[in-house]
Amino acid sequence: MARTCLAVVLAAGDATRMKSSKSKVLHTVGNRPLIAHVTHAAAAAGVAKVALVVGRDADKVTQAASLGLELPVAAVEQTERKGTGHAVLMARDIIAEGFDDVVVLYGDAPLIDPASLTAATAERARGADVVVLGFRPADPTGYGRLIEQDGELVAIREHRDATEAERAIGFCNGGIITFSGREAVSLLEAIGNDNAKGEYYLTDIVEIARARGLRCVAIEAPEEDMMGCNTRAELAGIEAVWQARARHAAMLSGVTMIDPSSVFLSHDTVLGTDVVIEPNVWFGPGVRVGAGAVIHAFSHLEGADVGPGAEIGPFARLRPGAELAEKSKVGNFCEVKKAKVGPGAKVNHLTYIGDAVIGARANIGAGTITCNYDGQNKHLTEIGEGAFIGSNSSLVAPVRIGDGAFVGSGSVITADVPDDALAIGRARQETKPGRAGRLREKLAALKALKAASRG
Template identity: 85%
Template sequence: MARTCLAVVLAAGDATRMKSSKSKVLHTVGNLPLIAHVTRAAAAAGVGKVALVVGRDAELVTDAAGAGLDVPVTPVEQTERKGTGHAVLMARDVISEGFDDVVVLYGDAPLISPDSLTAAIDQRAQGADVVVLGFRAADPTGYGRLIEKDGELVAIREHKEASEDERAIDFCNGGVITFSGPEAVSLLEAIGNANAKGEYYLTDIVEIARVRGLKCVAIEAPEEDMMGCNTRAELAEIEQVWQARARHAAMLSGVSMIDPASVFLSFDTQLGNDVLIEPNVWFGPGVRVGAGAVIHAFCHLEGADVGPSAVIGPFARLRPGTELGEKAKVGNFCETKKAKIGDGAKVNHLSYVGDAVIGKAANIGAGTITCNYDGQNKHLTEIGAGAFIGSNSSLVAPVRIGDGAFVGSGSVVTMDVPDDALAIARARQETKPGRAARLREKIAAIKALKSASRHQ
């Protein structure tokens, strides 16, 4: 039978150092709240339930932790801050439901990987009663040290309390601890607070377990996995690490990036094979890019579905609801929103297309806009297959341009245009010979009068 595992995620901190109006764990990395990164990693590692220890913004934190998750999340409130051991014990009732393993995670450490968690759970399955994730630090100053003897973990020593020999150890406590579910409540209740801060430290569980004859081990994980967030500066550092991981994974999957460091991805960005991304491109949530598409430099995409072999930009903005067909084009300085653009259709220059459906192989001329908003409501513009919209046209919705129709440049279209019709909606040009010279003379005279009056 598969092992059962509970994750206890600590997310009740006040985040004072963040200087924020919201809980620290609601801040985002890759456009996903920190807490959601943690719960998703736990679920991917096989955790069957999450006990979420909450405080500030409890309801919002719980919602963020469970969004898109296929395992249940049970919130438990921590009203007093008495240390990590006390925080975990707040989940006593959930722990008592009975699990083979209990793993303690931190809501402000979003880089923890499923692989690291799986390795810890596997150690439990192989007979260890307590498993601590550690990392090798180039500079271990300030970190708790993992003290080992004969292949087992004997203690976690805080830096201030460590001897000189112990401070020389570079194997440091990462904070993530997995322990026996049947032993969990008893071990947690045995943690005392006889220390300078009068707090209950979860790290004491190692020595308590050793006294009871239980086996404790430490396993190594990447230092990045253990990175926690206490300040906005640390949040930015974590974002950089997460982005580097996401870009690397995308490139291994067949995506080309000319300047990876200038490309920013979201947690749910989907990129097909042979996609090419030029420098300075930002992907917001909800973007899917089909195989062979090209995203030119300085583009901003959010909530958009880009079809295979489509071409975007440079300097294009695709807003939520944009759907591009195969080989469609959205060119430089164009903006789209809630627009379905058919296969092979082109919106190439300086245009805005919002609340619109554009048929296959239609051509939208430079400077065209869909006038979709009347001050209170949005209206639909429909442009048929093969239609041609001349440059600098305004299409006042609701309006339909038929299949194969032409709209003359500079038109303001307020009525439907039938299939294969030509619509011209602009004033007739008048040319007055010699009038320009007289107009210049008049303008110069006015300017001279103004200049004279200023000097009087």
């Protein structure tokens, strides 16, 4: 029979060092809340349920933890802060429902790899009663040490309580512990608070379990998996690690990045094979890029769907609702919002397209804008297949430009243009021969007069 696992995620801390108006687990990495990274890692490792221990911003934290998650999340509140052992025991009733394994995770440690969690549950399946994830930092100062003997974990010793010999140990406690669901409540209730802080430490579970004849082991995981976040500086460090992982995975899947360190991805960014991304590109949430598309430098994409072979930028902005079909183009210094750009259509430089539908092979000249907002409501602009919009045109929505229609440069279009029609909406040009010289003389005289009055 398949084993069942409960993840107890601790997310009740006050996070005063973040100096934030919201719980630290609501801060984001890869445009996803820290807590959601943790619950999704648990789900990927095969847990059956999440018990979420909450405090500050309880409702928001619970909502964030459940984002896109296809397993139950039960929140329990911790009103007093009495240590990690006390926090886990807040989930006593959920633990008592009966699980083979219970794993304790931390809402501010979003880099945990599901593989590390499955390695721990595999060790449990082989007979260990308590499994602790450890790591080997370059400098172990300040970390609890994992004391091993004959292949078993005998204690977790805090740095301040360790002997010189124990401080020489480089194997450190990562905080994540998996233990027997059958023994869980009894072990947790046995944790005392006879220490300098008067708190209940989850780490005491090792010595309690050994005193009962239970087997405890430690397994090694990458140091990055254990990274927690208490300050904005640490948050930035976690973001850097997450981004490096995401870029590496994208490049292994067939994406070319000219300067990977300057590209920023979101947790849900989808990039097809043979996509090319130039330097300094930012992907917000909800972006999909089809195979063979090119994202030129200094472009900003959010909530956009870019079709195969499309070309974006440089210096382009795609806002939510932008849908670019196959081999379409959005050029430099263009912005597209809530608009569909048809196959092979071109939105050239210095152009704004909002609330619009652009047909296949249409050409939108430089400086064109769709005037979609009247101060109260948004309106639709429709541009037909093969239409040509001359540079510096203003299309005042609601308006439709027909298939194959032409709009003369500099036009302000306020009425529909039929298929194959030519529309020119500008004042007639007047030319005054010889007037340029007289105008310059007049302007020079005016300038001299102003200078004399200042002197």
